[in-house]
Amino acid sequence: MELLLIDMPRLVQQVIFNSILLVTALLFSIKAKEIYRNIKMGKAEDRSDQPQQRLKNMTLLALGQKKMFRNMIPAVFHLCIYVAFLVTQIELIEIILDGMTGIHRIFWPMLGGFYTFIISFIELLSVFALVATIVFLSRRNLLKVPRFQMDEMSGWPKLDGNIILYVELFLVFCIFTMNTADMVLHNGEYGFLVSGMLMPLFSGFSEGTLHFLERFGWWGHIVAVFAFLIYIPFSKHLHIVLAFPNAYFGALDGGANKGEMANMPRITEEIKLMMDPSLPMPEEDPNAAPARFGAKDVEDLSWKSLLDAYTCTECGRCTDACPANQTGKLLSPRKIMMATRDRLEEKGREVAKNGPEHDDGKALIHDYISAEEVKACTTCNACVEECPVSINPVNIILELRRYLILEEANSPEEWNLMFGNVETNGAVWKLPASDRMKWIDEMNE
Amino acid sequence: MSDNKIKVPLMSEVAANGGEVEVLFWVGCAGSFDDRARKITKAFVKLLNHAGVTFAILGEEEVCTGDPARRAGNEFLFQMQALTNIETLNMYGVKKIVTACPHCFNTLKNEYPVLGGDYEVIHHTQFLQGLLEEGRLTVEGGDFKGKKISFHDSCYLGRANGIYEAPRKLLQALDVELVEMKRCKSRGLCCGAGGAQMFKEEEEGTLRVNQERTKDILETAPDFVAAACPFCMTMLTDGVKEKDKQEEIRVRDIAELIAEAEDL
Known part of the structure; x- marks a missing residue:
C-alpha cells in the first residue's frame, strides 16, 4: 500500500492520511473503552486519598523509573528507549500535522536553527534506542536471560515481546531513511546530526529515488506508529500508558506497609455480633446477591488488581525474586498477573455478549490459577518490592486463598489442624494456655 | 549469671x-x-x-x-x-x-x-x-568482638515494614564484623515460613525455601547468623543443621547475642 501512495499527489495523500488517523483513533478508543469497562468490573476500593503523595509516587516511579534502577543494566538501556520515545513525540506531532495539512516539515520555517537542534537530538536518542533495542532482542533471543524463558513466556508472550522490539527497529529505520533522503534532497540545508553523516549512503541516488525513500520513510514511520497504537492495548506493551495511573494508585507509604492485608468488614460485623448478641443486626438488602468471600473470579478482585494485570509488561522481575519459584514450585507471580489479565479479557467479552449474570462455567481460580500455585506463596512481598510499576501480585494470591478456605474449605490438612489449635487453644500448636508462662519458671530455675 | x-x-x-x-x-x-x-x-x-x-x-x-x-x-x-x-x-x-x-x-x-x-x-x-540510644542499655562486644556475623532480614520486618537499620545498629554495637549476604535488606530472601507456610509442608518443588537460603548463608560463611524472628530461627537452624554446619555457623536471635555479650 505504501509503495502506491508514495507517488500520489499531495491531496490524495492527505485524504488517505486523515482516514488512517481517524480509523486508528476509533480502533484505539474502542479497545481503551473496553479495558476501562473491564477494570471497572472489579470491586470498589478508595485509592483517592493523599493526591500529593500519589503524584510524587507517579513522578518518581513512572516518570522517573526509580525502581528500574534496582537492576542497572536493563535500566540504562530501557531508559534509552524511554527517553527517545518521549522526545520523539515532538517529531511525531510534526509528522501528524504534516499529514493532516499536506505541508512538508511544518515546524522548520517556524523554528529554524532550533528545529535543527531538536531533530538532531531526536536522531541521537534514536541511535541510543536502536542500540538498546538490539541489546533487548539479544537478551531475549540470544543470551536467553532466564526470566524471559520461563513456562508462561512461551508462545504469544514471547512473540509479543519480540514484535514490540522489531517495530521499534522499523521505526528507527524509517526515521533515518526519511531524514537522510530529505537531507540529500535539500543539500543538507536542515543540518541534522546523524542523517547528515548518513548522506554519503544516498549520494548516488536520483531525485526520484530520493523522493521515494523520503516518502517511504515518512509513510512507513507513521503507519507503523498507528499500527502500534492499535496493537498496544492488546499487548503487554500497554505499560507505557498504564504505568502512570498504576503508580499513582499504588501503595502510598513507599511500600513500608506491605504487610497489611485488606480488612473484610462483613466478617467483622458478624463476629462482633457473635461476641455481643445485644448489638443490632446489620441492615441487609434482601434483594442483593450474597457476596462472595474472597475472590473466585476477576470481578471479586479490587479494581486496582485488575489495573495491575493490564499494567504488567511481563518483565518477570517478580518471578525472578520469588522464593517459591526459585525452589521449583509452580507459583510465578508474573503468571498470576498474566492469568488475571487473560481471564479479565475473556470475562469482559463474555459480559458484553451475554450480560453480567451469565455464567460461562469458568473462573480465575482452578481454570486459570491453580490452588497449588496460590498455596505456595510465603507472602514475603519480594515480588511487590521488585515491580517497577507498583503491581501487587500478593493481593490477588491472598484473595484467592480467602475464597479457597472460606467458600471451598479447600485447605491442606495441616492448616486445618493449625486452625483448630488457634480456635480451641488460642495458639498455633496444640498446647494449653496454661503452658504459656512455663518459660518464666525455666528462666528463674 | x-x-x-x-x-x-x-x-x-x-x-x-x-x-x-x-x-x-x-x-x-x-x-x-x-x-x-x-x-x-x-x-x-x-x-x-x-x-x-x-x-x-x-x-x-x-x-x-x-x-x-x-x-x-x-x-x-x-x-x-x-x-x-x-x-x-x-x-x-x-x-x-x-x-x-x-x-x-x-x-x-x-x-x-x-x-x-x-x-x-x-x-x-x-x-x-x-534503650541503647537512651543509654539505658550498654552493649559491649564481649565474646562477639570481631566475629563475622550476617543478619537475615525477616520479610515482615524488612520489606513489610521497612525496618532494616535497627537490627544492624545493634549488631554494630556488639563490635562485630557485619557481613551482608548477597541477598539482603529489601532483596533479602525469605526463610520459607511466612504466609502460614510454617504450618504445612511446602508444595512440590526442587528445594525447600530454607535450603535455598542456606546456600546464601554457606556462601558468606559467617560465625553467626543473626535473626530477629522465631520462625526464621526455626527455618535457618534447620537449614544449617541439614548441611551439618551447626558447629561453625550458629544461628542466634539478636536479643540472645546481646544478652550473652552482657553475660546475662
Whole structure:
C-alpha cells in the first residue's frame, strides 16, 4: 500500500492520511473503552486519598523509573528507549500535522536553527534506542536471560515481546531513511546530526529515488506508529500508558506497609455480633446477591488488581525474586498477573455478549490459577518490592486463598489442624494456655 | 549469671494493683511454646530487666494474633482472635507493645487499628536500639568482638515494614564484623515460613525455601547468623543443621547475642 501512495499527489495523500488517523483513533478508543469497562468490573476500593503523595509516587516511579534502577543494566538501556520515545513525540506531532495539512516539515520555517537542534537530538536518542533495542532482542533471543524463558513466556508472550522490539527497529529505520533522503534532497540545508553523516549512503541516488525513500520513510514511520497504537492495548506493551495511573494508585507509604492485608468488614460485623448478641443486626438488602468471600473470579478482585494485570509488561522481575519459584514450585507471580489479565479479557467479552449474570462455567481460580500455585506463596512481598510499576501480585494470591478456605474449605490438612489449635487453644500448636508462662519458671530455675 | 529471680508481672496483676508499666511484652505463640524461641523470650526479658524497663505480659489472656490464620485465608478465625485480643488490650488500656515476633508485630501494628486496636507497636530490635540510644542499655562486644556475623532480614520486618537499620545498629554495637549476604535488606530472601507456610509442608518443588537460603548463608560463611524472628530461627537452624554446619555457623536471635555479650 505504501509503495502506491508514495507517488500520489499531495491531496490524495492527505485524504488517505486523515482516514488512517481517524480509523486508528476509533480502533484505539474502542479497545481503551473496553479495558476501562473491564477494570471497572472489579470491586470498589478508595485509592483517592493523599493526591500529593500519589503524584510524587507517579513522578518518581513512572516518570522517573526509580525502581528500574534496582537492576542497572536493563535500566540504562530501557531508559534509552524511554527517553527517545518521549522526545520523539515532538517529531511525531510534526509528522501528524504534516499529514493532516499536506505541508512538508511544518515546524522548520517556524523554528529554524532550533528545529535543527531538536531533530538532531531526536536522531541521537534514536541511535541510543536502536542500540538498546538490539541489546533487548539479544537478551531475549540470544543470551536467553532466564526470566524471559520461563513456562508462561512461551508462545504469544514471547512473540509479543519480540514484535514490540522489531517495530521499534522499523521505526528507527524509517526515521533515518526519511531524514537522510530529505537531507540529500535539500543539500543538507536542515543540518541534522546523524542523517547528515548518513548522506554519503544516498549520494548516488536520483531525485526520484530520493523522493521515494523520503516518502517511504515518512509513510512507513507513521503507519507503523498507528499500527502500534492499535496493537498496544492488546499487548503487554500497554505499560507505557498504564504505568502512570498504576503508580499513582499504588501503595502510598513507599511500600513500608506491605504487610497489611485488606480488612473484610462483613466478617467483622458478624463476629462482633457473635461476641455481643445485644448489638443490632446489620441492615441487609434482601434483594442483593450474597457476596462472595474472597475472590473466585476477576470481578471479586479490587479494581486496582485488575489495573495491575493490564499494567504488567511481563518483565518477570517478580518471578525472578520469588522464593517459591526459585525452589521449583509452580507459583510465578508474573503468571498470576498474566492469568488475571487473560481471564479479565475473556470475562469482559463474555459480559458484553451475554450480560453480567451469565455464567460461562469458568473462573480465575482452578481454570486459570491453580490452588497449588496460590498455596505456595510465603507472602514475603519480594515480588511487590521488585515491580517497577507498583503491581501487587500478593493481593490477588491472598484473595484467592480467602475464597479457597472460606467458600471451598479447600485447605491442606495441616492448616486445618493449625486452625483448630488457634480456635480451641488460642495458639498455633496444640498446647494449653496454661503452658504459656512455663518459660518464666525455666528462666528463674 | 544473675542470682535474683526476674519477676514477670501479669497485666491483670498490674491493673488490679492500679499500677502502670512502660510497655506490654507480647510473647507470641512461638515465644511461649517453641523450645528454641523460648530462649529468645528469656534473653529479651533478661535485657528488659537489666535495663530497668517496667513491663508486663498478658499470660494466659494472650491468644494468637491470628496472623497465620489470616495469611492462610481464614479471615473468620483471624478476626475472632484479633477482636478477642483487642478487647483484652483495650480493657487494660494498653498503649505500647513490644514483641520479638515480626508476624505478631506486623499484625498488631498494621491490622489491628482498623478493628479498633490502636497501639504503639515496637519490634524488640527497635526497642533494644532505643534503650541503647537512651543509654539505658550498654552493649559491649564481649565474646562477639570481631566475629563475622550476617543478619537475615525477616520479610515482615524488612520489606513489610521497612525496618532494616535497627537490627544492624545493634549488631554494630556488639563490635562485630557485619557481613551482608548477597541477598539482603529489601532483596533479602525469605526463610520459607511466612504466609502460614510454617504450618504445612511446602508444595512440590526442587528445594525447600530454607535450603535455598542456606546456600546464601554457606556462601558468606559467617560465625553467626543473626535473626530477629522465631520462625526464621526455626527455618535457618534447620537449614544449617541439614548441611551439618551447626558447629561453625550458629544461628542466634539478636536479643540472645546481646544478652550473652552482657553475660546475662
